[in-house]
Amino acid sequence: GPWTLVEADLVKGRTITSFPSIRTDIENAGGTWVDEEVVCDQGLVSSRNPDDLPAFCAKIVEEFAEGRHDVAAAGATA
Secondary structure (H helix, E strand, C coil), X not given: CHHHHHHCCCCCCCEECCCHHHHHXXXXXXXXXXXXXXXXXXXXXXXXXXXXXXXXXXXXXHHHHHCCCCCCCCCCCC
């Protein structure tokens, strides 16, 4: 979940969503937290809670269908 992403230093510069209780951790790690059903940032899909699973699953399927993302084109740095 989001805490794993925070611990792995993968949220800096990204916009993600999660349970509201994790908001501060995401922001302290340099990410932007939003209260939305599902968020996709550079191929990273996140959702808030189990009620959002239908939207999350639909977005995951869409992202897989799109294939590999070109991180450089998205403005990210390695």
